[in-house]
Amino acid sequence: MPRSGRDLPLAGDASARFLPWVAGAMVFLATLALAGALLAQTVAARWHRDLAGSLTVEVPSRPGIAAPERERAALAVLKETAGVAAAELVPRSRLEQLVAPWLGAGAHVAELPLPSLIEVRLAENASLDLAALGHRLTAAAPGAKLDDHALWLAGVAAVVRAVEAVALAVVALIAVLCAVAVGFAVRTGLAIHRDVVEVLHLIGARDSYIARQFAGHAFRMTLKGGIIGLAAAVSLVAALAEGRGALGPLPLPEIRLSVAAWAMIGAVPLAAAVFALLAALATVHRQLKRMP
Amino acid sequence: MPRSGRDLPLAGDASARFLPWVAGAMVFLATLALAGALLAQTVAARWHRDLAGSLTVEVPSRPGIAAPERERAALAVLKETAGVAAAELVPRSRLEQLVAPWLGAGAHVAELPLPSLIEVRLAENASLDLAALGHRLTAAAPGAKLDDHALWLAGVAAVVRAVEAVALAVVALIAVLCAVAVGFAVRTGLAIHRDVVEVLHLIGARDSYIARQFAGHAFRMTLKGGIIGLAAAVSLVAALAEGRGALGPLPLPEIRLSVAAWAMIGAVPLAAAVFALLAALATVHRQLKRMP
Amino acid sequence: MVRFEDVSARYGRGPDVLSGLTFELAAGSFHFLTGPSGAGKSTLLRLLYLALRPVTGTIELFERDVAHISRQELPALRRRIGVVFQDFRLIGHLSALDNVALPLRVAGAKEVQIRDHVAELLAWVGLADHLNDLPPTLSGGQQQRIAIARAVIGRPSLLLADEPTGNVDDRIAMRLMYLFEELNKMGTTVVIATHNDGLVARFPHPQLHLEGGHLFRVPGRPRAQKARARA
Amino acid sequence: MVRFEDVSARYGRGPDVLSGLTFELAAGSFHFLTGPSGAGKSTLLRLLYLALRPVTGTIELFERDVAHISRQELPALRRRIGVVFQDFRLIGHLSALDNVALPLRVAGAKEVQIRDHVAELLAWVGLADHLNDLPPTLSGGQQQRIAIARAVIGRPSLLLADEPTGNVDDRIAMRLMYLFEELNKMGTTVVIATHNDGLVARFPHPQLHLEGGHLFRVPGRPRAQKARARA
Numbered sequence A, B: 001m002p003r004s005g006r007d008l009p010l011a012g013d014a015s016a017r018f019l020p021w022v023a024g025a026m027v028f029l030a031t032l033a034l035a036g037a038l039l040a041q042t043v044a045a046r047w048h049r050d051l052a053g054s055l056t057v058e059v060p061s062r063p064g065i066a067a068p069e070r071e072r073a074a075l076a077v078l079k080e081t082a083g084v085a086a087a088e089l090v091p092r093s094r095l096e097q098l099v100a101p102w103l104g105a106g107a108h109v110a111e112l113p114l115p116s117l118i119e120v121r122l123a124e125n126a127s128l129d130l131a132a133l134g135h136r137l138t139a140a141a142p143g144a145k146l147d148d149h150a151l152w153l154a155g156v157a158a159v160v161r162a163v164e165a166v167a168l169a170v171v172a173l174i175a176v177l178c179a180v181a182v183g184f185a186v187r188t189g190l191a192i193h194r195d196v197v198e199v200l201h202l203i204g205a206r207d208s209y210i211a212r213q214f215a216g217h218a219f220r221m222t223l224k225g226g227i228i229g230l231a232a233a234v235s236l237v238a239a240l241a242e243g244r245g246a247l248g249p250l251p252l253p254e255i256r257l258s259v260a261a262w263a264m265i266g267a268v269p270l271a272a273a274v275f276a277l278l279a280a281l282a283t284v285h286r287q288l289k290r291m292p
Numbered sequence C, D: 001m002v003r004f005e006d007v008s009a010r011y012g013r014g015p016d017v018l019s020g021l022t023f024e025l026a027a028g029s030f031h032f033l034t035g036p037s038g039a040g041k042s043t044l045l046r047l048l049y050l051a052l053r054p055v056t057g058t059i060e061l062f063e064r065d066v067a068h069i070s071r072q073e074l075p076a077l078r079r080r081i082g083v084v085f086q087d088f089r090l091i092g093h094l095s096a097l098d099n100v101a102l103p104l105r106v107a108g109a110k111e112v113q114i115r116d117h118v119a120e121l122l123a124w125v126g127l128a129d130h131l132n133d134l135p136p137t138l139s140g141g142q143q144q145r146i147a148i149a150r151a152v153i154g155r156p157s158l159l160l161a162d163e164p165t166g167n168v169d170d171r172i173a174m175r176l177m178y179l180f181e182e183l184n185k186m187g188t189t190v191v192i193a194t195h196n197d198g199l200v201a202r203f204p205h206p207q208l209h210l211e212g213g214h215l216f217r218v219p220g221r222p223r224a225q226k227a228r229a230r231a
């Protein structure tokens, strides 16, 4: 004897086999997209933190004029500028390290006429007139150049925005597809079982009595498929992270997702299932309203 | 009066609305994945062509020993090595161009003790013993170093393989999903119209009479959705290409897809529709075989 | 119990199927609904079980104007009406027992009260051996009897039966009529649409006769004749 | 035309519904199939239109052993058999006209030949006004008549009708019987399952009576009585 409230043989429908597949694939793709977007955000945040609050001043070496003097002049200008939190000379040894790989092992780096670099950290929310600062620096230390990384940062930000936009589009597309699939499954269920639904109605069943069965079915099927899809996606990400070392040095910092990001990813199947439940409820009630 | 051979009201089914959506989304994603894979392949092919047939020999400048002599010695070794098609010294001016950005505008590049570089192009299919060549070069020109780009190329190849694998996985997943969706739509159609199908059978209709209607329906719906999905994907790619300039300099060569690649992408909806048609035929015939 | 006043009905934009129907059915009455095929018998019943709304006129059911009954109130009202549909409308994947139990379950009855009650009724209509069979595995007449059992299980105040003996032989038809009369004696108002002239001839109840969209009342015969008919 | 030899039938793993049936129907014969509800009348018809295969025994149809008919040959064979299903089985989204035309279309007939022919037959069964109506918008009796028209439109060699008069009144039932007799005169072998004792009494055809899974033959009455019955 079936439990009361399971009069509709939904579990035997084609949709019982269809929904988990769709949900699984959707959650799989959504998880990958979400992971990609979160990763891009993390990378961007790291770069931004590293670069956004900083300037670099370059004081070229010039035969004839002593470098230390000009360095001091530039540092003095920077220190009296409102909004500058710190200004520090990059030690010559670090510069040599940076340049060495480009010159070949045999080069006598020590003899190179390298420019001096001053790293400047800005106070938070500082609003500097960079052009004016640049002029003052050049006046104080002829040849000094100000680099605010703006171009580089803009490029990075644009790439990250593009990744995020694509990921968001994918997630949105998936949500729409999911709603369409659930709506379709429900409408199909109603069509297949139209007679049963009508009889239940005429016998005195409330809309909620019928809607509950469809919503529960959609929820269970979506959750089931979603968990499988999530597992597949996480395995894939893990495998990629594993294989990442084998790819050799890549221009990406080593990155881990935060706990919050993992929680977000883990919640995808549940979110999909709840979404399916709501979509089912809405569809059923809308369809039932049309019956007398 | 309906045309003969359209007894099943498939066009009015929920699946008439469902299949185009699914097909559209699938073709959209498949097109993007395919475009990505083709792009990665093109980039890889370009890099490979540029780098695979070449070596670089670096002869560091050393105070005391005249560079030209060692360069000549290294060139001589290279020229008598079987498999070397050409070996040429990189002019000092090009080297200075390469190094200049790293030293700051004021640096006196001309005074730098830069190493000499020899670019070597290998004959096609040449199989060189790089280790032996390296030894001979060091013997002839002390300090000379051989760089075969192997590490860099391996890295690129790995990245491209990963992109291709992901794209292939996406396309495969989509094909499976498409088959599942079509199979579901067909089975749903058969379930909804089971009575009709049974009556047609008992009246003397052949399996093909019934299967034809389902297959035609699946084909039309998938093609319709697929064309829309393709249009959306192509627009997106075009928009991305458009916006690419705005992103500033990226470490990617300017790339166009070949005509063959475009043809492949353009064929996606048709392929999906044919695939849907075959899936529908298979499903219907399998299901009909179960009827008496 | 039931009051029609100048009621017309049609489907969509079609022609009027019924027009200007005015009549009353007293609580506890028993009527046959007759008329040629296509006269509107099923349509009239549909008006009574609220699956169709009249185009004009007023219908009162259980002392309430149906035009003012909200969607929320419908389920409760429908539970007081038992219907035997002309095409049975059984639920194919539920056993005979579960089909008949449905009105009780939908109304929230306790499982313990359901089973014995349902089994007893099914035995009464001759289906004791088919309690757990699914409707598609039963014969036409067996299905019809399940439909009847489902309509009467809830002791409805109003019983509407559309051609309830079309698929059974005369012996079973008599048995079913006896069931309807028993219910009627316990207070249920009964309306039975039928083409079976023999049945109408054998039972003395008044008729509602539909023809050309109009209703004609045919009074019942005196009680004496009935006893003879049942013999 | 039809020959059963020691045929038994059951559904799935259920009990035997029919057992040891042995009989022959001559080409051009007319039989009633009677028996109580659940006796197996519809089951016997299902064996005849090849929707059910016998468990044991042999069935010969059109001089062929049905056990040796391949799936490919079935459609052609089925086109020679007209069936009125007990539950009609009309196609809900096709008009009355298209429903009746279906057997012709499926067999590949030309459209020009179809329409007039179909319309004429529908007029004959009293549905001239409902040619373009969909079955769900028709009354039970109207649907039944469409089902009958669909079964006879192809001038089948074998006509099987399951309770074809359960939803119509006596006047229409007579008209339908007349249609079956006309077909029979033109050579069609007819088998009609029915509970309508009145009908059987009025027409002189022999009966196949099913009871307890076994078949009993009841010979027809002499022709004279029939004339009286039809009057």
Ligand SMILES: Nc1ncnc2c1ncn2[C@@H]1O[C@H](COP(=O)(O)OP(=O)(O)OP(=O)(O)O)[C@@H](O)[C@H]1O
Pocket: C011, C012, C014, C017, C035, C036, C037, C038, C039, C040, C041, C042, C043, C044, C086, D133, D136, D137, D138, D139, D140, D141, D142, D167, D168
């Ligand atoms: N759902 C519907 N939509 C449109 N028209 C309908 C619908 N149902 C019935 N009709 C029309 O209403 C008329 C009356 O039908 P109804 O079913 O009430 O007749 P009936 O008296 O029950 O006949 P029967 O004895 O054959 O069952 C018929 O002419 C039919 O065509």
Ligand SMILES: Nc1ncnc2c1ncn2[C@@H]1O[C@H](COP(=O)(O)OP(=O)(O)OP(=O)(O)O)[C@@H](O)[C@H]1O
Pocket: C133, C136, C137, C138, C139, C140, C141, C142, C167, D011, D012, D014, D017, D035, D036, D037, D038, D039, D040, D041, D042, D043, D044, D086
């Ligand atoms: N599809 C089926 N699966 C299993 N059992 C079935 C099926 N159809 C019929 N039966 C059983 O076979 C027996 C005979 O059924 P059948 O429909 O042949 O009876 P019938 O003589 O046509 O009765 P009625 O006059 O009520 O239509 C019944 O007891 C029924 O339960």
Ligand SMILES: [Mg+2]
Pocket: C041, C042, C043, C086, C162, D139, D140, D141
């Ligand atoms: Mg009716």
Ligand SMILES: [Mg+2]
Pocket: C139, C140, C141, D041, D042, D043, D086, D162
């Ligand atoms: Mg039967």
